[in-house]
Amino acid sequence: MLVDAATLYFRAFHALPTSLTDPQGRPNNAVRGFLDGLRVLRDAHRPDRIVACWDEDWRPQWRVDLLPTYKAHRVADGEEGGDETPDQLAPQVPVIAEVLQALGIPVVGAPAMEADDVVAALALAAQEPVDIVSGDRDLVQLVSDAAQRRLLYLGTGVGKHTVFDEAAVEAAYGVRPERYADLAVLRGDPSDGLPGAAGIGAKTAARYLAAFGDLEGVLAAAETVAPPLTAAKAAVLREAADDLRSALRVVRLQPGAVTVPEVPRDEAALQRLGDRHGITTALRRWDA
Numbered sequence: 639m640l641v642d643a644a645t646l647y648f649r650a651f652h653a654l655p656t657s658l659t660d661p662q663g664r665p666n667n668a669v670r671g672f673l674d675g676l677r678v679l680r681d682a683h684r685p686d687r688i689v690a691c692w693d694e695d696w697r698p699q700w701r702v703d704l705l706p707t708y709k710a711h712r713v714a715d716g717e718e719g720g721d722e723t724p725d726q727l728a729p730q731v732p733v734i735a736e737v738l739q740a741l742g743i744p745v746v747g748a749p750a751m752e753a754d755d756v757v758a759a760l761a762l763a764a765q766e767p768v769d770i771v772s773g774d775r776d777l778v779q780l781v782s783d784a785a786q787r788r789l790l791y792l793g794t795g796v797g798k799h800t801v802f803d804e805a806a807v808e809a810a811y812g813v814r815p816e817r818y819a820d821l822a823v824l825r826g827d828p829s830d831g832l833p834g835a836a837g838i839g840a841k842t843a844a845r846y847l848a849a850f851g852d853l854e855g856v857l858a859a860a861e862t863v864a865p866p867l868t869a870a871k872a873a874v875l876r877e878a879a880d881d882l883r884s885a886l887r888v889v890r891l892q893p894g895a896v897t898v899p900e901v902p903r904d905e906a907a908l909q910r911l912g913d914r915h916g917i918t919t920a921l922r923r924w925d926a
C-alpha cells in the first residue's frame with residue numbers, strides 16, 4: 639500500500655476539529671485522523687507492507703517552468719498541498735512522519751519530487767500487487783489490471799473511498815488509465831492550474847481521445863478538421879497546441895530514483911510519542 643500522505647493528512651485535518659489537542663493543548667486532530675484513516679484502509683485491504691510517500695516538493699520548479707499556472711493559485715490560497723499549510727496543521731506534519739517511522743512504516747520522499755512521482759516510482763518498480771491511496775486524480779494514470787495496481791481514491795473521506803481498477807477508470811472518465819493525462823490536459827483541471835482547451839469539457843475530451851487515440855492524435859486531427867472535430871474546436875486546439883503539449887509533460891508522473899529504507903518498529907519511541915502527542919488511544923487502536 640503506497641500512501642500519498644499529504645492527501646490523507648489534509649483530509650484528516652479538515653474532517654476533525656482543532657479542539658482535539660495533546661496534553662500541552664496543541665491541536666492533534668490531523669495526527670489522530672491520519673492514524674485512524676490509515677488503519678481503516680489497512681483493515682479494509684490488508685497490505686503486507688505500507689509505505690508513506692511524502693511531498694518533498696509539492697510544486698517542482700521544472701513543472702512551473704513548463705506551465706507557469708501550475709498550482710499557482712494554491713501558493714496564494716493555502717489550499718491542500720500548498721506551501722501555506724494551515725498554521726495548526728503544519729506542526730502536526732513532522733509528528734505524523736515520526737509516528738509512521740516508529741510504527742515501522744517508511745516515509746519516502748526525494749528532492750524535486752511530488753508524492754505523485756514517488757508513488758509512481760515505487761508502484762512501477764513493485765513486483766507485487768499495489769494499492770495506491772490518494773485523493774489526487776493524477777494517480778489514476780498508474781492503474782493497471784495486468785500489474786495489479788489499483789487506486790483507492792479518497793473522495794469525500796476514507797470511509798467512502800472508491801476503488802479504481804481499469805474498468806472503474808473507464809466508467810468514470812471514458813478513457814483508459816494511460817490516457818488519463820491526455821484527458822486531464824484537454825479538459826483542464828482548475829485545482830492544479832491546468833487551463834485545458836477552451837470549450838472542451840471532460841466528455842468531449844474523452845470522445846476526441848476515443849476517436850484519435852491520444853493528445854498528439856487529437857492535435858493532428860485538428861490540422862485537417864477531421865470529424866467529430868468541428869472547425870471551431872479544431873481552431874481552438876491548433877491555437878492551444880503548444881500549451882497542451884507542455885501541460886501533458888506536467889501532468890505525466892515522473893518516476894525518479896527513490897529508495898525505501900528498512901524501518902524497524904520502535905516501541906520506546908511509540909510510548910514516548912503516544913504520551914507527548916496524546917495519541918495513545920489511536921496507537922492502541924492501530925495494534926488492536
Ligand code: MN
Nearest residue numbers: 752753754774
Ligand atoms: Mn500530489
Ligand code: MN
Nearest residue numbers: 754774775776
Ligand atoms: Mn498531483
